[in-house]
Every structure is written in C-alpha cells, then in structure tokens.
Amino acid sequence: MELKIATRGSALALVQAGEVKEALERQGLSCVIKVVRTRGDVDRGALREIGGNGLFVREIESELLSGGADIAVHSAKDLPFLLAEGLVTGGVLAAGDPRDCLLTRKGFQREKGKPFSVGTGSPRRRREYAALDPDASFSELRGNVTTRLKKLAAGEYDGIILAKAGLDRLGADLSAFDVRVFGTDEMIPAACQGILALECRADDAAVCRILSSVTDAAAMRRFKAERELFRALGADCASPAGIHVEFSAGQVRISGMHGDRRAVLEGGEEELPRLSEELLRKLSGGAV
Numbered sequence: 001m002e003l004k005i006a007t008r009g010s011a012l013a014l015v016q017a018g019e020v021k022e023a024l025e026r027q028g029l030s031c032v033i034k035v036v037r038t039r040g041d042v043d044r045g046a047l048r049e050i051g052g053n054g055l056f057v058r059e060i061e062s063e064l065l066s067g068g069a070d071i072a073v074h075s076a077k078d079l080p081f082l083l084a085e086g087l088v089t090g091g092v093l094a095a096g097d098p099r100d101c102l103l104t105r106k107g108f109q110r111e112k113g114k115p116f117s118v119g120t121g122s123p124r125r126r127r128e129y130a131a132l133d134p135d136a137s138f139s140e141l142r143g144n145v146t147t148r149l150k151k152l153a154a155g156e157y158d159g160i161i162l163a164k165a166g167l168d169r170l171g172a173d174l175s176a177f178d179v180r181v182f183g184t185d186e187m188i189p190a191a192c193q194g195i196l197a198l199e200c201r202a203d204d205a206a207v208c209r210i211l212s213s214v215t216d217a218a219a220m221r222r223f224k225a226e227r228e229l230f231r232a233l234g235a236d237c238a239s240p241a242g243i244h245v246e247f248s249a250g251q252v253r254i255s256g257m258h259g260d261r262r263a264v265l266e267g268g269e270e271e272l273p274r275l276s277e278e279l280l281r282k283l284s285g286g287a288v
Contacts, residue, residue, distance in 0.1 A: 002030045003207070006060045006069035009035040010144040015169050016196050017073045019093060023214045034069050036060045061087055064199065070207050072199040075166075076192035076223060079199075081231040088202045090211030095219040096165030096194035098244060100125060100187045102180045103152060104159040110135075119148070119157035123240040128187040128257065129161060145170055152177070165194035185264065188242035188257045191230035195223050221247060225254075225272065232280050233258055258283040 003024060007017035014033065021031045038059045056074070061084040063069045076092065083089070102118075110116055116133060119141030120126060126138045139157060141148055145166055152160045153176055164181055167174065198214075200207045225245040235241035235258060246253045252272050255264045256279050263282035265275045 001206075002032060003071055003210075004069040005031055005033050006036050006063045006072045007033060008038055008056060008060070012145055012166050012170055013073070013075075016075070019169070020071070020073050020196065020198060020214075023093060024210065027210065027213060029210065034063070036063050036069075058084070061199070064201055070200060070204065071211065074197045074199060076195035076197040076227075077190040078237065079192070079197050079227075080236070081227060083199065086202055087199055088208070089197050089223075090200040090208045091198045091215035092219045092223050093196045093198070093214065094216040095222065096168055096196075098189045098194040099164045099184060100128075100161055100182050100189060100193075101164045101167070102129070102159050102161050102182070103149070103174070103177045104180075105153065105155070106176055106178055108158065108178065110158070117158040119151065119160040122161070122190075123238060124190060124242050124257070125161045125187070127240040127259070128242070132186060145172060149174075149177070163189075163193055184244050184246070184255060188255045188262070189244050191226040191241075191243040192223055193244075195219055197223070218247070225276075229254070229256065229276055229279065232276075233283060254279050256280075256283050261285065 005017050005021055007013045017033050021033060024031050036059050038056045056078045057080060060072045060074070064072050064087055065084060115137040116135050118129060118136050118138050120138060121140050121142055130136055141151070141157070141160055143151070145162065148160055148162065149172065151157060198211045200211060222245050226243045229243045230241070233241060233243070239258070241258045242256065244255045247269060250269055251266065252269045252275065253264065253266045254275055256262070261283045263279050265279055267275050
C-alpha cells in the first residue's frame with residue numbers, strides 16, 4: 001500500500017510533509033509526496049484582503065476527496081474549523097515551538113524618532129507587536145521563509161515576525177540576524193501554531209487507524225482545545241485573534257486575544273470548560 005501525501009510546495013511545507021512521511025515509513029508504510037498549489041500560493045495579495053477560511057487548504061482537500069491523495073499535511077493554524085464534507089483530522093505529530101519571534105539584521109540599531117518598519121501580513125501579529133512597541137510601523141510581507149529572510153537582509157524591513165516552529169523545522173541559517181523570541185505572555189500565538197495536522201477521508205478506516213498510530217497525545221489535546229476556543233470565538237485567519245493552551249502537571253493555562261481584548265486564566269485541568277467559557281466571555285465583551 002503506497003500512501004499519497006498532499007502538501008503545498010514551499011520549502012517549509014515539503015519539510016513538514018517529509019516529517020509525516022518519515023513517521024509513516026517507521027511504521028513500515030510506503031509513501032510518496034504530492035505537491036498541490038492552493039489559492040494562497042497563487043494569489044499574492046495581502047492576506048487580510050484576500051482572506052477567508054481555507055486559503056491554503058481547499059485545493060488540497062479537493063485532492064483528498066477526488067482520491068488523488070490519501071493524506072494531507074497542513075500547518076494546523078491554517079486549517080479552517082469546518083473541513084470539507086467527508087474529511088476529518090486523523091492525527092497530529094508532536095508540536096513544534098508555538099512562539100513568534102522578531103528577526104532583525106545582525107547589529108541593527110534603531111534610529112531615534114524614526115519608525116521601526118516591521119514586515120508581517122498577520123493582523124494578530126500587528127496588533128500584538130504594536131502593544132509592545134508603539135514606534136512600530138507595519139508593511140505587508142508575503143513569500144516563503146527563505147524569501148522573507150532575503151527581504152530582511154536586503155533592508156526592505158527593519159524587522160520581520162515569523163513563527164519559531166517554521167524556522168526550527170527548516171533549520172534556517174539565522175547567523176546574519178538577531179532573534180528575539182517572544183514569550184506566549186508577550187505575544188499570544190495563533191491557535192494551534194507549531195502543530196502539523198493530518199487530514200484524511202472520514203470513510204477511509206485504514207488511513208484513520210494509521211494516522212492515529214503516529215499521533216502525539218499531548219499535541220492532540222492542545223489542538224482540540226485551541227481549535228474549539230478559536231471556533232467559539234468566531235474568528236478566522238483574517239482576524240486579529242490568538243489562542244494558546246498549556247497543560248502541565250494537572251494544571252491548565254489558557255491565553256487569548258481578540259482585537260483589543262486580552263485575557264489569561266489558570267486552574268486545574270478539570271476546570272478547562274469553565275475557564276474556556278470565562279475566557280470567551282472576556283474576549284467577546286460579555287457575550288458568549
């Protein structure tokens with residue numbers, strides 16, 4: 001049985017698909033990677049303008065539904081809550097680092113009285129970083145990680161904000177840059193940032209069992225909790241919204257931001273439903 005793994009064609013997407021391929025091959029399975037171009041790859045406009053759920057997903061889902069692929073690999077933060085009918089999230093691999101980071105050219109010195117130009121297409125990152133740095137100005141940033149690093153090195157921006165998990169997975173050469181990693185209390189990550197979601201057909205019991213066998217339980221627990229909160233918040237990838245859930249030694253800490261509202265709550269794991277409801281109330285201005 002040869003499994004076809006559908007993915008986007010960027011260097012990071014191929015590395016992520018490669019991780020899944022290796023995990024499945026350790027189970028004795030044969031796999032091949034199939035590249036699919038999505039609307040988000042073709043349309044180079046600003047993400048907040050072209051927006052919409054499934055920008056980097058729907059064409060890959062079509063490949064699954066047509067039988068052209070058996071498994072799809074997604075950055076879970078790009079995965080819309082409502083999947084195409086007939087598809088399910090069959091598993092997730094161990095999570096990468098959920099945090100964001102700011103990169104600047106090595107030794108860069110800010111000029112007093114001059115705005116600090118930051119490249120990012122994320123409404124969430126713009127809102128979060130503006131709260132940390134009132135002198136920041138923002139410009140749209142698109143392209144794969146290598147392209148973004150080249151733009152920074154060329155001086156098109158003073159700094160850019162990227163997900164640390166992507167840089168880690170790529171093994172990107174950051175020797176020309178200074179890197180500031182933000183704590184999740186400084187910049188609340190996108191829901192499910194750093195997690196790889198494995199999608200398949202709901203009626204393909206064999207593939208569902210296979211994906212369950214490579215699933216990391218801790219990552220799946222975080223995946224489910226953050227996705228449910230994000231769904232209940234009524235947010236999408238064009239919203240300035242972040243959700244992060246941390247489980248540790250029987251305790252849970254949930255953090256969220258939506259627009260100008262922000263909240264962090266802690267308690268025992270058994271209190272997660274109550275804490276979630278309270279977080280949503282705080283982020284929605286009282287209405288859940």
